[in-house]
Amino acid sequence: MNFELHSFNTPNGQKIIIALEEVGANYRYHSVDITSGEQHAPEFRAISPDGKIPALVTNASQITKSNSNIVHFESGAILMYLAGIFSEIDGKSVAERALVMSWTFWQVGQLGPMAGQFGRFHTADPANPAAVEHFEKIVWRCLDVMETRLSNSPYLAGDSFTVADIACLPWIASDVSYLQKYDLQWREKCPALTRWVDQLMEKPSVQKAFKGGAN
Numbered sequence: 001m002n003f004e005l006h007s008f009n010t011p012n013g014q015k016i017i018i019a020l021e022e023v024g025a026n027y028r029y030h031s032v033d034i035t036s037g038e039q040h041a042p043e044f045r046a047i048s049p050d051g052k053i054p055a056l057v058t059n060a061s062q063i064t065k066s067n068s069n070i071v072h073f074e075s076g077a078i079l080m081y082l083a084g085i086f087s088e089i090d091g092k093s094v095a096e097r098a099l100v101m102s103w104t105f106w107q108v109g110q111l112g113p114m115a116g117q118f119g120r121f122h123t124a125d126p127a128n129p130a131a132v133e134h135f136e137k138i139v140w141r142c143l144d145v146m147e148t149r150l151s152n153s154p155y156l157a158g159d160s161f162t163v164a165d166i167a168c169l170p171w172i173a174s175d176v177s178y179l180q181k182y183d184l185q186w187r188e189k190c191p192a193l194t195r196w197v198d199q200l201m202e203k204p205s206v207q208k209a210f211k212g213g214a215n
């Protein structure tokens with residue numbers, strides 16, 4: 001299958017590169033430079049209505065008789081779509097797949113937005129210490145949730161590496177993660193999370209994505 005990935009080098013963008021690289025998918029990378037406003041171009045908003053990366057386009061003729069495009073925006077939706085096609089990044093049982101769904105939704109609804117706001121108020125001009133403190137507290141709670149889970153399970157959804165791990169990893173550990181940028185020192189307090197991060201960082205798919213992928 002061939003995919004067209006519209007993205008940029010951010011945690012949300014890196015997730016999709018990890019998934020596509022992990023399964024050896026063929027994809028073309030189209031850079032959408034969100035630092036220069038390319039996300040607002042009408043052609044991009046036609047596939048991603050809120051003007052946010054990442055977005056993934058598949059020509060439907062590869063799946064059905066239709067020749068129209070299948071368009072996914074929202075990284076969680078893209079990851080669930082890819083998990084449905086490539087079983088190697090999905091859960092291996094009904095119970096595991098339920099947790100893949102749950103942890104992936106937790107990342108897009110909790111970890112990502114909270115870490116994003118933490119970074120946003122750090123970089124605000126002027127920086128907003130009350131908001132930084134508020135969101136830092138929530139980020140620590142997210143880290144604690146992951147630490148507890150990974151103390152009892154090799155991966156977030158269970159025994160298998162899945163899109164749930166792919167969703168969370170860049171928010172914690174990539175160079176463009178705000179937790180890295182503002183040096184949150186989570187390694188000392190979170191040994192299970194550290195074990196999980198270090199193990200995943202060995203993967204060529206992760207290394208490629210963290211270098212910016214095709215950017």
Ligand SMILES: N[C@@H](CCC(=O)N[C@@H](CS)C(=O)NCC(=O)O)C(=O)O
Pocket residue numbers: 010011012013034039051052053054073074075076108112
């Ligand atoms: N919930 C969305 C969030 C996507 C998102 O926030 N993308 C950011 C980059 S990480 C973006 O495109 N920002 C550009 C803008 O908001 O103008 C997802 O998980 O895909």
